[in-house]
Amino acid sequence: MNYRRSDPTWNLSEHGATQEEINILVQGRWWGERVELNAMTSDQFIEWLERKLTEHGIKKLIPDSDTLAAAYRRAVFLQKLEKEEESLREKISSQQFRVPKNLLKRVNKILKDQSEAAWDEAVWQVAGGKI
Numbered sequence: 001m002n003y004r005r006s007d008p009t010w011n012l013s014e015h016g017a018t019q020e021e022i023n024i025l026v027q028g029r030w031w032g033e034r035v036e037l038n039a040m041t042s043d044q045f046i047e048w049l050e051r052k053l054t055e056h057g058i059k060k061l062i063p064d065s066d067t068l069a070a071a072y073r074r075a076v077f078l079q080k081l082e083k084e085e086e087s088l089r090e091k092i093s094s095q096q097f098r099v100p101k102n103l104l105k106r107v108n109k110i111l112k113d114q115s116e117a118a119w120d121e122a123v124w125q126v127a128g129g130k131i
Helices: 009-014 019-025 042-055 065-093 103-113 119-127
Strands: none
Touching (some): 103 119
């Protein structure tokens, strides 16, 4: 990597780089090696990150009892909601819906009044009884 005209050493140091890290990143007349994290595959990155976290003693966080209880209540709520949604979806999907004869006219009116709207958004508005 070419750092052009300015020596980046001071900036790296200011942002917490060790001298060893600076020596890798800056060599000679401000040339150095630079490794991009996105040059790794996802598996390589995850393996590297987990290794670094372990090396520094970082462990998974388990929140306090109040947070766990709130998460549990939310999980139960969402699971029950999902079951109800499945049941409701089956019930509604078996129904027949009458398409308004003037649907095209109504969609055109919405698009004329709301030029930024997409045609399917206009259909959504008609179906919701807004127009």
